[in-house]
Amino acid sequence: xxxxxxTADATTSAAPEAVPVKRSAAMIASIADPGxxxxxxxxxxxxxxxxxxxxxxxxxxxxxxxxxxxxVFAAAHPERYFEMGMAEQLMVGAAAGMAAVGLVPFATxxxxxxxxxxxDFLCLDAAEPRLNVNIVxxxxxxxxxxxxxxxxxxxxxxxxxxxxxxxxxPADAVDVEAIVPAAAAIEGPTYTRLLRGQVxxxxxxxDYTFEVGKAKVVRPGDDAVIxxxxxxxxRALLAADTLSADHGVELSVVHCxxxxxxxxxxxxxQLDTDRPAFTAENHTVVGGLFETVAGALVRRGIxxxxxxxxxxxxxxxAGALPTLHDKYGLSTQSLVDRxxxxxx
Amino acid sequence: MTTVEQTRTTIERERHAxxxxxxxxxxxxVLEQGEAQGEGYVGQAxxxxxxxxxxxxxxxxxxxxxxxxxxxxxFLLSIGHYALxxxxxxxxxxxxxxxxLQTYAADGSRLPMSGMKSYTPGMEIxxxxxxxxxxxxxxxALGLRLQGxxxxxxxxxxxxxxxNEGSTWEAxxxxxxxxxxxxxxxxxxxxxxxxxxxxxxxxLEPQEERWASFGWDVQxxxxxxxxxxxxxxxxxxxxGAAQGxxxxxxxxxxxxxxxxxxxxxxxxxxxxxxxEEWPIAxxxxxxxxxxxxx
Numbered sequence: 001x002x003x004x005x006x007t008a009d010a011t012t013s014a015a016p017e018a019v020p021v022k023r024s025a026a027m028i029a030s031i032a033d034p035g036x037x038x039x040x041x042x043x044x045x046x047x048x049x050x051x052x053x054x055x056x057x058x059x060x061x062x063x064x065x066x067x068x069x070x071x072v073f074a075a076a077h078p079e080r081y082f083e084m085g086m087a088e089q090l091m092v093g094a095a096a097g098m099a100a101v102g103l104v105p106f107a108t109x110x111x112x113x114x115x116x117x118x119x120d121f122l123c124l125d126a127a128e129p130r131l132n133v134n135i136v137x138x139x140x141x142x143x144x145x146x147x148x149x150x151x152x153x154x155x156x157x158x159x160x161x162x163x164x165x166x167x168x169x170p171a172d173a174v175d176v177e178a179i180v181p182a183a184a185a186i187e188g189p190t191y192t193r194l195l196r197g198q199v200x201x202x203x204x205x206x207d208y209t210f211e212v213g214k215a216k217v218v219r220p221g222d223d224a225v226i227x228x229x230x231x232x233x234x235r236a237l238l239a240a241d242t243l244s245a246d247h248g249v250e251l252s253v254v255h256c257x258x259x260x261x262x263x264x265x266x267x268x269x270q271l272d273t274d275r276p277a278f279t280a281e282n283h284t285v286v287g288g289l290f291e292t293v294a295g296a297l298v299r300r301g302i303x304x305x306x307x308x309x310x311x312x313x314x315x316x317x318a319g320a321l322p323t324l325h326d327k328y329g330l331s332t333q334s335l336v337d338r339x340x341x342x343x344x
Numbered sequence: 345m346t347t348v349e350q351t352r353t354t355i356e357r358e359r360h361a362x363x364x365x366x367x368x369x370x371x372x373x374v375l376e377q378g379e380a381q382g383e384g385y386v387g388q389a390x391x392x393x394x395x396x397x398x399x400x401x402x403x404x405x406x407x408x409x410x411x412x413x414x415x416x417x418x419f420l421l422s423i424g425h426y427a428l429x430x431x432x433x434x435x436x437x438x439x440x441x442x443x444x445l446q447t448y449a450a451d452g453s454r455l456p457m458s459g460m461k462s463y464t465p466g467m468e469i470x471x472x473x474x475x476x477x478x479x480x481x482x483x484x485a486l487g488l489r490l491q492g493x494x495x496x497x498x499x500x501x502x503x504x505x506x507x508n509e510g511s512t513w514e515a516x517x518x519x520x521x522x523x524x525x526x527x528x529x530x531x532x533x534x535x536x537x538x539x540x541x542x543x544x545x546x547x548l549e550p551q552e553e554r555w556a557s558f559g560w561d562v563q564x565x566x567x568x569x570x571x572x573x574x575x576x577x578x579x580x581x582x583x584g585a586a587q588g589x590x591x592x593x594x595x596x597x598x599x600x601x602x603x604x605x606x607x608x609x610x611x612x613x614x615x616x617x618x619x620e621e622w623p624i625a626x627x628x629x630x631x632x633x634x635x636x637x638x
Contacts, residue, residue: 058490082486085521090479090514097483100468101418101491105483120473121511125480128470129461 044072111152140193141282157287221250373432389429422477427459475509520559523588567595
């Protein structure tokens with residue numbers, strides 16, 4: 001094709017047909033499914049409560065206090081709140097400095113900035129000296145329709161190789177509230193994939209308690225098993241309800257609120273059965289929960305097919321979050337369909 | 345001259361002589377470590393020796409037998425490759441045994457080539473990746489102030505090459521925003537970085553104006569003039585945290601200062617020195633020191 005014809009094509013091509021606009025809710029969108037109760041800003045309230053009990057607790061943010069629920073702590077403990085500006089490298093380094101003089105910092109930003117931008121600072125300022133620096137990062141995985149600049153689809157893949165870092169992927173408000181004091185009690189650094197705003201609350205329907213480094217069988221089931229983390233545990237539990245009620249299929253849900261250190265023993269024991277098996281993560285299938293599980297199985301010499309449910313290895317579309325969760329297979333209905341498909 | 349003035353002059357003279365002796369000890373320690381490896385960042389370490397002597401052997405509040413003492417001032421070495429200078433200073437200040445310098449960069453040593461908190465008593469941070477020190481210093485200064493310990497100063501020694509890193513300027517902005525009068529930046533301006541002269545790699549001047557525009561109290565001194573360095577540090581400790589302004593001392597230093605045989609070399613960023621040259625280097629150092637003292 002010559003340059004001339006290209007120009008001609010461009011000038012003669014028709015404008016795209018008008019399509020109805022679906023409201024995208026831009027940066028912040030709800031992840032709550034219909035009928036699931038929510039708790040407002042569980043992280044901010046849990047941190048404020050921890051701050052009441054422990055004077056060493058300080059809060060930092062990089063110009064995102066309102067969008068990471070840090071504003072709740074800021075209002076409760078203004079003297080221990082530090083707005084560091086839009087300077088993530090500084091924020092993480094300063095948090096390490098504060099930990100080095102005996103404080104217990106919690107620092108918030110978006111996951112993309114904490115991982116892509118401030119990695120070297122978390123690694124060398126906090127992890128290498130094993131300081132109690134707690135990074136709490138909003139918009140993990142696909143929790144905004146804003147596009148690749150804000151979609152942290154690979155945050156766990158970036159961080160999993162960092163020695164001495166504990167990584168949490170809470171499912172709901174129950175997890176978030178438990179993780180805050182647990183993170184403060186860990187001597188070294190932590191990274192939490194924050195769910196913020198109106199956060200679904202579902203784990204209190206089950207016999208479940210959060211424990212650092214432990215995977216939990218939240219819901220037993222004989223027909224299929226899903227190992228999940230983060231908001232995908234909420235989706236898996238909702239899918240399990242639908243599968244049971246509408247299809248007579250009992251799905252076991254194994255929740256990994258701690259991605260590192262990973263509870264290989266519990267997960268492998270649950271997978272080493274005849275049930276069709278899945279992993280479900282709000283993250284690219286590269287370098288996250290699926291590959292963590294695969295490594296655990298291979299290390300033990302267990303040949304077991306595991307079907308990964310997660311985001312594709314590509315830059316994702318911008319758009320409305322529910323549309324994107326449908327498109328990329330993270331919605332509750334997608335999980336139901338995947339499980340039924342494997343059982344057919 | 346009154347008796348009081350005479351006494352003051354005598355005290356100052358003694359202080360100067362003591363710090364000059366420490367600088368000589370630090371330089372000799374640097375050469376011993378360099379000789380043990382046959383190479384290293386010896387030029388920078390010799391250049392910064394006077395500043396380190398003034399800090400470690402005159403200004404820094406610390407306890408040699410208790411490096412983790414809570415009431416200490418903090419000295420953060422963000423330029424990890426200057427570690428041999430810090431080790432020699434820690435030896436001169438009595439924090440580590442002088443004989444240990446012989447283990448520099450050896451397998452199993454507490455003194456790795458790049459300075460790290462997890463290896464060495466008295467090292468406050470793990471440096472090496474440049475542009476990290478000043479941000480951590482901001483956090484320490486904020487943290488100490490929050491705990492009512494603003495009287496404890498936080499020093500960060502950084503290099504001119506490190507001024508290439510954007511994170512250094514994030515921290516510089518933050519320090520004045522938070523009015524961190526307990527924060528002191530010492531910048532080694534030796535004019536050389538890995539790829540060449542700093543002027544050619546990424547222009548840094550005008551340094552005084554840049555720091556001043558970021559809201560810092562700025563002094564620029566000849567970093568190899570002990571009297572000037574001590575006077576600049578005196579200004580820093582006399583004002584202390586009171587005015588709420590972070591302070592920077594820009595120190596122009598000469599690479600390999602005090603050892604003519606090394607000063608004359610071309611590749612001063614990372615020196616490789618023949619085995620037979622080390623004894624000459626030490627003799628020159630000692631001769632120069634004796635001459636200055638006489």
